[in-house]
Amino acid sequence: MGKIMEWQNMRLSPHFSMFELCRSDEHPHLVQPPNTVIQYWLTWWARNVLEPLRDRCGPIRINSGYRNPELNRAVGGEKRSIHQVSVSGEIVGVATDIVPLKMPIDTALRVISEMPELPIRGCIIYPKRGFIHIDSRAGPRSFFESPTKGVYLPLSRDAIKKYRIAA
Ligand SMILES: [Zn+2]
Numbered sequence: 210m211g212k213i214m215e216w217q218n219m220r221l222s223p224h225f226s227m228f229e230l231c232r233s234d235e236h237p238h239l240v241q242p243p244n245t246v247i248q249y250w251l252t253w254w255a256r257n258v259l260e261p262l263r264d265r266c267g268p269i270r271i272n273s274g275y276r277n278p279e280l281n282r283a284v285g286g287e288k289r290s291i292h293q294v295s296v297s298g299e300i301v302g303v304a305t306d307i308v309p310l311k312m313p314i315d316t317a318l319r320v321i322s323e324m325p326e327l328p329i330r331g332c333i334i335y336p337k338r339g340f341i342h343i344d345s346r347a348g349p350r351s352f353f354e355s356p357t358k359g360v361y362l363p364l365s366r367d368a369i370k371k372y373r374i375a376a
């Protein structure tokens with residue numbers, strides 16, 4: 210087995226592997242092994258966020274997790290995207306775009322709002338694209354809806370309770 214297989218097969222937590230948090234379907238050739246600091250943060254995220262969330266939502270697909278700067282550019286991510294974990298040597302947090310496989314994303318949004326103990330600070334629902342972005346940015350917890358690219362509408366506590374994706 211080559212070196213790439215070894216790091217990709219690392220388990221971060223009972224249900225999540227390094228591969229799931231680093232892969233890219235669109236740009237597999239840009240995927241690289243994260244350094245040990247980034248590995249630490251991905252492990253922390255899998256154990257403290259993804260596992261407890263999976264307990265409530267069921268199996269979760271990770272659409273996008275860690276992106277090295279090159280991969281982040283290729284997918285059109287923001288320059289300081291939290292998906293990079295480290296930006297210019299500064300840890301900016303951890304981010305994952307998730308799709309619960311057995312729960313509608315609007316229900317999952319409410320579930321996340323009912324779990325304030327999770328270190329999720331940024332939560333963005335993309336109703337048209339069908340996923341939820343969660344991250345550990347600095348600051349108070351905030352929820353947004355992104356109806357179109359680059360638009361983020363804040364969601365109040367009441368709005369989250371009633372949130373339904375229009376059919
Ligand atoms: Zn994201």
